[in-house]
Amino acid sequence: MSNKIKAVVVYSGGMDSYTVLHRAIAEGREVYALSFNYGQRHSKELLVAAEVCKSLNVPHKIVDISAINQLMAGSSLTSDVDIPEGHYAEESMKNTVVPNRNMVLLSMAIAYAVSLEAPEVHYGAHAGDHHIYPDCRPEFVHAMNAVSQIANYQAVEIVTPFLNSSKGEILAAGLGMNLDYNQTWTCYNGREKACGKCGACNERLEAFAEQNTQDPLAYEV
Template sequence: MKAVILLSGGLDSTVCMAVAKSKGYELYPISFDYHQRHNIELESAKKVAEFFGAKRHLIIDTNMDQIGGSALTDKTIDVPDRDPDAQDVPITYVPARNLTFLSYALGYAEVLEAPYIYIGVNAVDYSGYPDCRPEFIEKFQTLADYATRATAAEHKKITIETPLQDLSKKDIVLLGHKLNAPLNLTRSCYNGGEKACGHCDSCKLRLRGFAEAGVKDPIEYME
């Protein structure tokens, strides 16, 4: 059975792919070049897809820098040194990113006749993005049930799977470690350097997760 996996090359999406692999699914990762500042994550995604022996790794160009409004796509906006526990929606939020990505994944799943889409969204230790909440996934699932020829005419359901939704970063690290996910190949830093900055909220969440899990983070950080 086939599964489409949204693969960014980061910690969460890689562990999510490891979960799909553990279920015995045939893996079809999909990644996006949205002209992000941290484009190095795409290189990580390619390595992760190869590690898992994916049948095909699809990379879609969405040039979301044309919309702007995010520190991840607009290079005139600096990535902030932010408290990862802050409750406001940060400037690193990319408008409608997961809505866009899931829409592509839904179409891809229909073409592949894959009944599952895996996405590594998380609503515990995350950066406050509205499109990572369970409410968003529930609404998208309802939309997906009416959006495709497969679901409308053939009554086939394409299910959005979110195995990390209620896990802390500590739990995600432990799960990845248990499933032998290639955490050494992942990149989480928003600044996109060869070495992670250690100061953006994504790095801070990752470092805290590894520390709480008692697992050494295998990637390099700037001193």
């Protein structure tokens, strides 16, 4: 029987959660990866996530919660709304907010952790998202963490190792672990190549430029 601490990692297939996943493994956690199909525009990131978990021999669940999409409408990530191009600092990026997404996903991750008797749920909230996404801000994370301590007979801690880190700092941590970011998908579009124009691509490319490193992904532009 393993003496490792069990941890559920909310794993989207993107850069941040990819780094969180590997960090948890490096810390000696017994990791259970959890991904969600919540009706997002494409499933490419989920396919990438599945491939990574298979290569790492990490147990991985992809949970289809797309039926609740009808309750989370209005976002360009889930509805028939054009995905804005540009930087997250622009007001237009607010239409990429999926209503209450992280509260919903974390609630299910906590439930999964309780069923596994795992005392931790890890997820990749970071400082770069604070401006646009209320459910990535420290006050949200701290409040959810307080609730997760009392919502079940078993307390679960929400672990956010990069809560106050920039995307570049997350990338630096991953490069320090020799991670291959070709095994991630960030773009809001699910085409063969990343678009290079959406907010997610812009932030990713800025992070690589900040680290003076070439992004291994292929881009349309």
